[in-house]
Amino acid sequence: MILERLEALPVGSFQYKLLIVTGLGWLFDSMDTGLIAFVLPVLTKDWGLSPAQAGWIGSIGLIGMALGAVLAGTIADRIGRKRVFSLTVILYSVSTGLCALAWDYSSLLVFRFLVGFGLGGELPVAATLMSEYAPSHLRGRFIVLLESFWGIGWLVAACIAYLLIPHFGWQIAFVIGTVPALYVFLIRLHMPESVRFLISHGRIEEAKQIILMLERKLHVASYPFAAQLSPAEREQPKAGASFAALWRKPFRTRTIMLWLAWFGIVFSYYGIFMWLPSIVFAQGFAVVKTFEYVLIMTLAQLPGYYAAAWLVDIIGRKGTLSLFLLLSGICSFFFGHADSASSLLIWGAAMSFFNLGAWGVIYTYTPEQYPTKIRALGSGWAAGFGRIGGMIAPMLVGLMLAQSLDMSTIFLMFASVFVLISAIVLILGKESKQKTLEEITDPVCES
Template sequence: MDILSRMERIPLGRFHYRLLAFTGFGWMFDAMDTGIIAFVLPTLAKAWGLSSAQMGYIGSAGLIGMALGAVLAGTAADRIGRRNLFAATLVLYSIATGLCGLAWNFESLLAFRFLVGFGLGGQLPVAVTLMTEYSPPDKRGRFIVLLESFWGLGWLAAALVAYLVIPHYGWQAAFLIGSLPALYVFQVWRGVPESVRYLVDKGRVQEAHHLVCQLEQAAGLAVVEEAVLPPKQEQTRAAFSDIWGRAFIRRTLMLWLLWFGIVYSYYGIFTWLPSLLVGQGYTVLKSFEAVLWMTLAQLPGYFAAAYLVDKIGRKLTLSGFLTGCALCAYFFGQGGSETMLLVWGSLMSFFNLGAWGVVYTYTPELYPTRIRALGSGWAAAVGRIGGILAPTVVGYMIAGQGGFEKIFAMFTAVMLGVALIVLLLGEETKGRTLSEINKG
């Protein structure tokens, strides 16, 4: 039995939950540093006299960094390892977030937000690739959605920091708190192993064999003494052209459109949400409280998606959640009482973040080990283009007449379009091993 087959037969156990926790906390800190800017913007706009367009540029600066970080880190992770990139990007975005608290003008904040985004964009595809390559095939979808659920915890942490810290200590303190996750890198080095698939792919067979032996022993399985390689495949350096080859062109097209649409909608909505609520008559503190409740609704969204993704499959779960989010965004945009805004906003958050969990499950499954981080990184990078555009587009739209309603009508159309693309072009991967999905 070869090394990869041995790894895939290992039943769900303590190791998998431990890896989920280690990568999940990194994911949570990533989300916290992403979310802090959304809560800082309303206060910062008043303190610095920023226009709506300038607020949009601040949101977009981080997304430009994320796009570049996703491409470069994805490529580097396929060459030098998943764990190394996970640790390095964690340190980078944490320190850069602390520097945002020291920003002295609009331009310096843009530069620091770019660095934050570069680190954040680099970590996400690397973390999900690592978790994908260790998860048992029949539980892979659930585990990746649960990993993504830590994003909700990170936004919840950002909302709590905003609610408890900003009114009393100012926006600078929120950014300085966001630098603390850099200390978590020591736990990453202690608790996160390198990917077995990556080690095999790079010819580091004895390291991979030793890791699998440890997993077999912990699971109570008979330890296989001899390191047997999987069927040999031609080893070539990963290249951009690979993800557009005949075998992957349909998958890549679907993923790029999916990522563009969901990132455009997410960052357009949630980066602006506290500011949009202030524009609807909420006080800054009241808007923070409302977004805090909406953020709490993300968690059951993740758990619902985690249950459905391995029951009814990736395609139906993803398209269903995108459609639900689109409808809720439409009704949210109609305005109304505080209660109705809170209800539709919470449901919008529930469906949107549940969809995100499936996206992170689905993407790395569709590429083989050799180009998995590269393909995932490029899909995320194309998505960041949508994220770059969205905050700026909303910044201009909100200044026009009926801006609030038009903004959410736009997001409704985008998400319905993406749901249709998934149904038409998507390939179901539920219950299949990574080798089965990518054979040939």
């Protein structure tokens, strides 16, 4: 009865408020990632860093993100989504502020690791929480819209870099990055615990109280709950998820598909976008002009999200993700072969459009592939494995640049990865649009 009443709730102020609250966390995460990308060329010049050292600044954060995603996902399936979400936001906010106080290269690496740990933990937990509250017929759209806050965060980072770094130095970017710590109070006021999480842990009365509260807020006729639980609620797996569950039938194929897709998309994204300002700068544009060009490319991310949000509930998660990955590969190939400012901007904008649209879909798709008992765990491990690709890519690009390899070779590598993971999703993926989370996973659990 509880889950039926949750699914029957009309879309209203609660869902949109939850979208904004979780979306702000996404925005702050993105802002931090964007800031380090914009700070990197300035920091490299100020500290006289080699390309390999600069690559490590990007990669160390991804090491933290991998560990954060895995540990936070595991803990969130045990102590709750809301609590872990709050803790990870505090960690990355405080650590970002410490980056402004870094006194040498080594101290910056330590602080960037802690920032990454918080970021990596927050993202899959936020996506899991949103997916467990969004109505099934609009769940894909809500999660892609949640991911669209990432594009807004990059725009904020680009504006900070463009307006403040040239005048106040790179430290100002990290000082501003401490602001999200205040946002935790907003989380505590406006974000309830996941009803599905509470049911899976036998906390039935708490789940009922949240439903009654939401029905009052959304002006739905409310009535007492029946004493009997519905079959779906009785069959909810109890707490005690393990990593081994991800590799049992029928989740094995899903886990392989998600891990490979995450690895490829994270490898390509961080390899390209962490170095994007430096790559544009290397083409002969001044630092200020570089920020302008990257800002234009970043603006293209937002329509990419909205296009994916529209398609994901029409042609499905699997088709949209595979298509956007394929087109990301084509655009990145031509971006690497751009021989003029106009072609650099056109292909860079198109690459941003499809790449970030694909990100929106994969965050929708991942939590849907697992039942409540292992949803955050499965999402965290997929994102964590993907971060290994993010660790490798910035360092690899730095090494390739140090070997004097040209842009066309580097971007041919990224294009090939995009095409490969597009095929993997198409072959191994399972469609999940327009279904409740229980319909996607529960029949499978019985097999």
